[in-house]
Amino acid sequence: MTMEVVDEDTQLVEAARSGNRAAFSQLYARYAQMVNAIALAHANPAEAPDLVQEVFMRALSKLSRLRDPGAFGGWLAMIARNCARDRLRAPAPIELPADVAAPGPQGDDAEAAEALEAIRALPDAYRETLLMRLVEGMSGPEIAARTGLAEGSVRVNLHRGMKMLRERLRSER
Amino acid sequence: MNDEYLWDGSGDPDPDVQRLEVLLSRYRSQSPLRVIRLRPGPIAWAQRGAIAALILAGAFASYLALLPRFGQPGREWEVAARAGTPTIEGAPLQGRGALRVGQALHTDATSRAEIRAGSVGRIEVEPGSVLRLVQSGQQRHRLSLERGRISARLWSPPFTFSFASPSAVATDLGCAFTLDAGENGEDRVRVTSGWVEFHWEDRQELIPAGASAIAKRGIGPGTAFFDDASDEFKSALREIDFGPPGHRASLEILLRNARARDVYSLLRLSVRLGGSDRGLIYDRAAQLAPPPPGVTRQAFIDRDPGAFELWVDSLGLGNAKRWWVHWKDVF
Numbered sequence: 001m002t003m004e005v006v007d008e009d010t011q012l013v014e015a016a017r018s019g020n021r022a023a024f025s026q027l028y029a030r031y032a033q034m035v036n037a038i039a040l041a042h043a044n045p046a047e048a049p050d051l052v053q054e055v056f057m058r059a060l061s062k063l064s065r066l067r068d069p070g071a072f073g074g075w076l077a078m079i080a081r082n083c084a085r086d087r088l089r090a091p092a093p094i095e096l097p098a099d100v101a102a103p104g105p106q107g108d109d110a111e112a113a114e115a116l117e118a119i120r121a122l123p124d125a126y127r128e129t130l131l132m133r134l135v136e137g138m139s140g141p142e143i144a145a146r147t148g149l150a151e152g153s154v155r156v157n158l159h160r161g162m163k164m165l166r167e168r169l170r171s172e173r
Numbered sequence: 174m175n176d177e178y179l180w181d182g183s184g185d186p187d188p189d190v191q192r193l194e195v196l197l198s199r200y201r202s203q204s205p206l207r208v209i210r211l212r213p214g215p216i217a218w219a220q221r222g223a224i225a226a227l228i229l230a231g232a233f234a235s236y237l238a239l240l241p242r243f244g245q246p247g248r249e250w251e252v253a254a255r256a257g258t259p260t261i262e263g264a265p266l267q268g269r270g271a272l273r274v275g276q277a278l279h280t281d282a283t284s285r286a287e288i289r290a291g292s293v294g295r296i297e298v299e300p301g302s303v304l305r306l307v308q309s310g311q312q313r314h315r316l317s318l319e320r321g322r323i324s325a326r327l328w329s330p331p332f333t334f335s336f337a338s339p340s341a342v343a344t345d346l347g348c349a350f351t352l353d354a355g356e357n358g359e360d361r362v363r364v365t366s367g368w369v370e371f372h373w374e375d376r377q378e379l380i381p382a383g384a385s386a387i388a389k390r391g392i393g394p395g396t397a398f399f400d401d402a403s404d405e406f407k408s409a410l411r412e413i414d415f416g417p418p419g420h421r422a423s424l425e426i427l428l429r430n431a432r433a434r435d436v437y438s439l440l441r442l443s444v445r446l447g448g449s450d451r452g453l454i455y456d457r458a459a460q461l462a463p464p465p466p467g468v469t470r471q472a473f474i475d476r477d478p479g480a481f482e483l484w485v486d487s488l489g490l491g492n493a494k495r496w497w498v499h500w501k502d503v504f
Contacts, residue, residue: 036202045200047447052202053476054444058375079375086376086445112196134190135197139181158179166189 013069016060024063028056031073033138034146035080037131041120042084045113051087055080074148077128118168119161126161129154249273250288250306257284259298277305280321290314293329302354307337324351326366340388341373348382358390363400371397378441381490389415396442399434406430410438424450428457436462437488440481448474462488 009030015023035055039048058079066075119127119134132138132146140158144151177184249271252261259266259280272278272288280286280302288296288304294314298304302321308314317337326349327334335344336352338360343352348367354360362371363385371378371386373393378386380397388394395414398407409427413420431439436458443454455473458464464473464480465487472480 032202036200040200048200049202050448050476057476057478061377062375082375087447108196109199112199115193115196116200131197133179134193135200136202137182137194137198140179141181155176155180159176162179162190165193169189 007070009072010069013063013066013072017063017069024056024060027072031076031146032056033136034073034132034143035076037136037138038077038080038128039084040116040131040135041124041127042081043087045116047087051080051083055083058083071148073146077147114172115165115169118165118172121168122161122164126157126164129157130161130165133158250290250309252278253287253289255285255287255297257281257300259284259286272306274306274309277303277319279303290327290334294325294327294334296326297324299323318352318354320354320356322351322353325349338388340390340392341371341376341394344370344372346370346379350380360388362386362388362394381437384437387411387414396438396445398438402432402435402438403430406432406435406438410442413442424453428453431457431461433461437485437490440485443473444476444481451476458484 009027012023012027012030016027032052035052036048039051039055043051055076059076062079066072119130122130128147129143129149132143133140138146140154141151143149144154147154149157178187179190250273251269252259252266252272253269254266257280259278261270261272261278262276264270266278266286278286278288278298280298280300282300285300286298288298290296296304296316299322302323303319304321304323305317305319306314307317313332314334315337316334319339323336325334325336325345327345329345332344332346335342337343338352338354340354340358340360343350343362346368348364348369350362350364350366350369352360352362362369362380364380364382366382368382369380371380371388371394373388376393378394378397380386383401384397384399386394386397392415396410398410405426409420409423409430412423413427416423427442428439439454439458443451446454451474452470455464455470459470462484464484468480468484473484
């Protein structure tokens with residue numbers, strides 16, 4: 001992670017801690033893409049927007065406990081994974097009978113859903129990184145800056161993850 | 174294959190990556206951060222904030238003024254044997270002794286002890302316990318209950334004392350409570366006065382008087398529940414908190430066995446559940462303890478913190494943040 005990102009995060013976290021809502025909004029703007037990608041990696045896509053809100057709500061309430069403001073990205077990612085884990089532990093939603101349930105996706109929607117499922121089936125290390133790149137359009141350096149991972153690790157995750165994804169998608173066709 | 178395009182979008186476009194970018198863009202984050210709606214009222218929130226800040230500043234100043242009188246403990250805490258022969262780092266405690274930072278007090282099956290934390294706290298250490306004093310600063314004291322049970326009565330400002338158990342950390346908010354560190358991987362806080370915060374990583378539970386919460390190793394605390402809730406309610410709640418995913422049946426049992434007093438647990442649990450389950454909880458909770466005006470079903474499902482706070486406040490449990498009102502409870 002670059003020093004500029006750490007410094008900016010530190011300033012924003014400290015301002016947010018002192019009650020500056022605008023600073024927290026800026027943190028949201030910087031990290032919403034990362035959190036959404038983590039949500040998609042672990043939860044149903046329909047629940048992702050809700051989960052993103054929950055993650056930032058939890059982060060806001062816990063901000064005073066963050067020991068190193070420069071590590072905000074990694075800390076937020078951990079909260080996102082824990083929120084997603086809590087969702088998985090929660091009771092399954094009530095299922096509607098087949099005759100009143102919405103029809104399944106078709107066309108591009110169906111292909112998108114299949115691609116997302118294929119990414120979600122990849123090992124943990126690859127799926128979050130790939131979703132940040134393919135869903136959110138974040139570049140490798142941006143992913144490294146936001147998550148706190150080394151650029152080399154992000155590059156490896158993208159390369160290996162994409163290789164596995166291509167193989168999976170080919171085998172499904 | 175062009176890894177540079179995958180890396181940062183430079184170089185020749187990779188058709189597979191491009192196709193996936195187009196397909197998956199529908200899942201991109203779009204929703205802005207919902208503004209945290211605070212309670213509406215005739216006074217602007219900026220003014221309320223200022224008033225609250227003044228009250229807190231006044232309370233804090235009072236606390237500082239009263240500090241010498243109430244007496245924070247120093248680095249040595251006074252310990253008295255109440256039964257049998259407790260030990261401190263292997264040394265038998267005869268009558269009275271001192272517990273220093275880093276030291277552990279042990280009680281066997283027949284011994285018990287009482288610790289005085291200056292004049293702002295008293296901690297009973299039950300038989301079969303190991304309690305370590307981890308930190309004792311000017312305004313913050315940390316202990317670790319490695320095994321057994323303690324009963325604490327604390328009349329210091331909130332967040333002065335915290336007790337780590339193997340599964341979570343109990344922090345006092347001006348209160349009296351017991352903390353059990355079980356050997357079965359499960360710890361429990363039972364609050365008799367005031368409030369306790371029980372947390373682990375980002376899981377947090379606020380426990381009011383008359384209620385308990387269980388924490389499990391590696392998971393943290395579950396939902397707070399009143400001790401007089403039915404066994405069916407408690408069992409279903411435990412299943413939802415700690416059981417494997419997919420417990421629709423447990424949620425139905427929970428809702429069926431809930432009383433008006435259990436609405437606090439339902440509201441706390443709802444924070445961890447998905448929208449459809451929050452809808453079910455709203456419906457049942459609204460039957461038992463109707464929400465105050467302004468708390469709509471949709472706001473509740475949308476996790477509007479203002480709605481949540483209004484409803485919890487309407488339950489008459491007192492406000493965890495107003496710690497000073499609980500001081501009288503311990504005298």
